[in-house]
Amino acid sequence: xxxxxxxxxxxxxxxxxxxxxxxxxxxxxxxxxxxxxxxxxxxxxxxxxxxxxxxxxxxxxxxxxxxxxxxxxxxxxxxxxxxxxxxxxxxxxxxxxxxxxxxxxxxxxxxxxxxxxxxxxxxxxxxxxxxxxxxxxxxxxxxxxxxxxxxxxxxxxxxxxxxxxxxxxxxxxxxxxxxxxxxxxxxxxxxxxxxxxxxxxxxxxxxxxxxxxxxxxxxxxxxxxxxxxxxxxxxxxxxxxxxxxxxxxxxxxxxxxxxxxxxxxxxxxxxxxxxxxxxxxxxxxxxxxxxxxxxxxxxxxxxxxxxxxxxxxxxxxxxxxxxxxxxxxxxxxxxxxxxxxxxxxxxxxxxxxxxxxxxxxxxxxxxxxxxxxxxxxxxxxxxxxxxxxxxxxxxxxxxxxxxxxxxxxxxxxxxxxxxxxxxxxxxxxxxxxxxxxxx
Numbered sequence: 001x002x003x004x005x006x007x008x009x010x011x012x013x014x015x016x017x018x019x020x021x022x023x024x025x026x027x028x029x030x031x032x033x034x035x036x037x038x039x040x041x042x043x044x045x046x047x048x049x050x051x052x053x054x055x056x057x058x059x060x061x062x063x064x065x066x067x068x069x070x071x072x073x074x075x076x077x078x079x080x081x082x083x084x085x086x087x088x089x090x091x092x093x094x095x096x097x098x099x100x101x102x103x104x105x106x107x108x109x110x111x112x113x114x115x116x117x118x119x120x121x122x123x124x125x126x127x128x129x130x131x132x133x134x135x136x137x138x139x140x141x142x143x144x145x146x147x148x149x150x151x152x153x154x155x156x157x158x159x160x161x162x163x164x165x166x167x168x169x170x171x172x173x174x175x176x177x178x179x180x181x182x183x184x185x186x187x188x189x190x191x192x193x194x195x196x197x198x199x200x201x202x203x204x205x206x207x208x209x210x211x212x213x214x215x216x217x218x219x220x221x222x223x224x225x226x227x228x229x230x231x232x233x234x235x236x237x238x239x240x241x242x243x244x245x246x247x248x249x250x251x252x253x254x255x256x257x258x259x260x261x262x263x264x265x266x267x268x269x270x271x272x273x274x275x276x277x278x279x280x281x282x283x284x285x286x287x288x289x290x291x292x293x294x295x296x297x298x299x300x301x302x303x304x305x306x307x308x309x310x311x312x313x314x315x316x317x318x319x320x321x322x323x324x325x326x327x328x329x330x331x332x333x334x335x336x337x338x339x340x341x342x343x344x345x346x347x348x349x350x351x352x353x354x355x356x357x358x359x360x361x362x363x364x365x366x367x368x369x370x371x372x373x374x375x376x377x378x379x380x381x382x383x384x385x386x387x388x389x390x391x392x393x394x395x396x397x398x399x400x401x402x403x404x405x406x407x408x409x410x411x412x413x414x415x416x417x418x419x420x421x422x423x424x425x426x427x428x429x430x431x432x433x434x435x436x437x438x439x
Contacts, residue, residue: 008056
């Protein structure tokens with residue numbers, strides 16, 4: 001299908017290629033999409049045939065946002081475990097719910113998450129999940145792009161850890177028919193994976209040319225546990241056990257030392273900051289300025305809806321751009337331009353997809369979000385790149401294109417039945433007794 005975005009404002013790399021541009025600029029242009037890819041920006045080729053024309057008047061097109069750390073199945077757990085310490089939240093409330101969760105529950109949770117993400121401009125997400133085949137099933141149906149890993153927990157060569165590893169590869173093989181899906185291995189965290197199991201996972205990752213997605217240095221309790229058990233930091237433990245020998249995405253990295261930052265830089269580890277989740281659970285703030293200054297690739301995630309409680313990347317961008325200004329008492333710290341790249345091309349780099357997505361360039365996949373500028377949050381259109389972080393809230397997203405296909409138009413998701421999903425999710429919480437719980 002040929003799609004023409006005619007005379008539309010667009011966020012583009014200044015020199016046409018993000019790899020050759022230090023900043024992004026807003027330009028009025030036309031964008032031609034053929035099949036999965038952008039085939040022209042600017043002049044419309046004489047031989048280009050548009051089956052669909054989108055009038056760009058009062059519209060802004062951006063590369064789709066990339067949510068680099070999610071647990072999509074948790075969407076049905078939104079607002080059920082709030083105002084708790086991290087360990088009470090995880091082991092006292094969320095884990096018992098997960099133990100009762102069925103495959104169908106995980107599937108409906110993923111559907112709800114994808115609807116929310118799509119309606120707020122996210123076109124790709126990096127997910128750690130428990131029930132195999134359910135997130136991938138929802139991804140296939142919805143048309144969104146995702147990197148998926150089965151969360152791995154284990155001790156040495158125990159059967160539980162081996163079973164989870166087998167499930168990870170089983171799911172990867174079963175989803176080989178969908179090129180919007182990629183896979184990583186997901187050792188959960190240093191407090192749920194011992195050093196021997198980490199080595200097993202890292203060796204499997206190397207053997208199969210796969211990346212790793214892991215939680216690291218999220219809470220003070222984690223730091224204390226790992227220091228007592230291994231006499232090192234979680235970052236040092238991960239390095240010793242080979243997790244950084246492959247492309248690694250490390251979620252959180254809140255409680256880290258200067259030495260940890262040097263390790264992350266040395267191994268080109270991608271750090272996902274999750275401001276809302278880290279604040280809500282009382283874990284603190286990742287030192288994003290220090291990481292950026294060191295040259296670490298920082299990307300952005302929401303975490304799951306059980307701890308955020310939103311999957312809206314515009315909200316996350318706003319927090320990211322504001323928190324560090326206050327933390328460092330420096331209004332130039334983590335600018336709106338920095339934030340936009342952290343939420344787009346940096347995420348693509350973390351997933352190894354920077355040549356495919358993350359910026360609007362000829363030859364890249366057409367993963368785009370179109371915002372309606374006739375909204376008070378973006379009126380007047382003075383500095384729209386700043387507006388994406390400081391005033392937009394996600395409701396401005398009108399149309400979403402993923403892999404060259406329109407998946408949402410006029411704020412209506414075209415690939416999934418929203419109302420059916422909402423009804424099924426409400427049925428889950430009633431069955432589990434969460435709807436009747438008092439807080």
